Amino acid sequence: MPQQLIDMGVLAFRQTNSRGGFKPHLSLRFMSDEGRPVIFSIDTTRTPNKCIQPDAYLITHAHSDHNGKSAMLSERALCSSKTAQALEIRYGKEYKGMSMGVCDAFEFSGVTVRTFPTGHTPGSTAFYWENEVGTRILVTGDVKDYSMLPKCDVLITEANYGDPGDTSCYFEDDIESLRQLVKDNSCAALGAYAFGKAQRVVELVRLLGYGDAIEMEAQSLELTRCMLDNPGDVVGLGEAGGNTLCVVPPWDLGRLPWHTLKYVLSGRSDFRYPSIQISDHLDVRGLTDMVRRIDPQFTVVYHPGGHRPGKFAAHLNCLGLDAISIDKIRNVLSNDFI
Incomplete structure (x- = not known):
């Protein structure tokens, strides 16, 4: 010591x-x-x-x-x-x-x-x-x-x-890619851990102007409703009738329809889906x-x-x-x- x-x-x-x-x-x-x-x-x-x-x-x-x-x-x-x-x-x-x-x-x-x-x-x-x-x-x-x-x-x-x-310890959040995704694709799925990253994603897309419903996996949804003061319209999977932004844990992306655009919000490169660098660190x-x-x-x-x-x-x-x-x-x- x-x-x-x-x-x-x-x-x-x-x-x-x-x-x-x-x-x-x-x-x-x-x-x-x-x-x-x-x-x-x-x-x-x-x-x-x-x-x-x-x-x-x-x-x-x-x-x-x-x-x-x-x-x-x-x-x-x-x-x-x-x-x-x-x-x-x-x-x-x-x-x-x-x-x-x-x-x-x-x-x-x-x-x-x-x-x-x-x-x-x-x-x-x-x-x-x-x-x-x-x-x-x-x-x-x-x-x-x-x-x-x-x-x-x-x-x-x-x-x-x-x-x-x-080199993986040097990064900047890629807000612009997230902005473009929100602007061009209302029907997309974002892979984000249920606690922390999922709430950050909701806050970010709201700041970027996304006002429609966001579908979320059950625990992500409960945490978001409890943790954020104003998350907007957040609902369970399938409750918005499709054609909306969806947030689920990364390992659940494969369970969504094949035609859904899928991204992981992470700096890691070992996921099967393309990533957008958004870090909590x-x-x-x-x-x-x-x-x-x-x-x-x-x-x-x-x-x-x-x-x-x-x-x-x-x-x-x-x-x-x-x-x-x-x-x-x-x-x-x-x-x-x-």
Whole structure:
């Protein structure tokens, strides 16, 4: 563990699971203003009762790789009200934790926590707080828009597209192709993941002037109606009588009539249908600009798995921005810390 983090009163650590491997993502231990040790676990699964329990499970958003399906069942869970609602819709279980607004402030375990939007999904939330010695800590989860994120001393962030040596990590949203599709083809199907991307698509096509009904697969429809304030006329598949725009998960495109124009809204190239680049993430340039703007003394890159956290941390270090990736964090919590 870098001495620099410890000097700022922060211990980043990972806990082991029942199989001897590491639980997903990581936890932070620090002292509250009241001088009490506090543990916040970030986007991780619940800890067995026989182990040291965190004070809170921070859930940045409701995508499955951020493990809200597990953490939502704990009374110690913290997330935005929209994230809690999305978790309940996606997994059919009651959210048992505490929820709050985005751009909110609240007290938890003697810590004043503030929330900020990240633009990744409806309700996606960054968490910000200070420890006993005044170190400003910011946990972002995945980010699309960092314009409202505050400066901090310790940044915990993602690297979904953080490999500067990978050409797929450089992209811009192709709004013009989507605009042309909406203008020329009212009868087309767009492949978009049910949570996050489907709602972004609805927002975008409405901004581009599409006012007719949009047919959607059942869960995409429920999430869109609950997550968006004004989605317009969105209905179930087949309810608009055809000749309309349709939004379904990418794997459902093949179930639609063969004559329907089909596109996947993704930067990936391994789908059988042509793609239009619409991303819910920053590319490597955006991630780098975000770190520079937020200006932390130290960055911990914790998401996703694989090599990209290490690649992005190395990239930041080459730029003179001190960073470490989650695969370098091997600590098991020591009761002697602080």
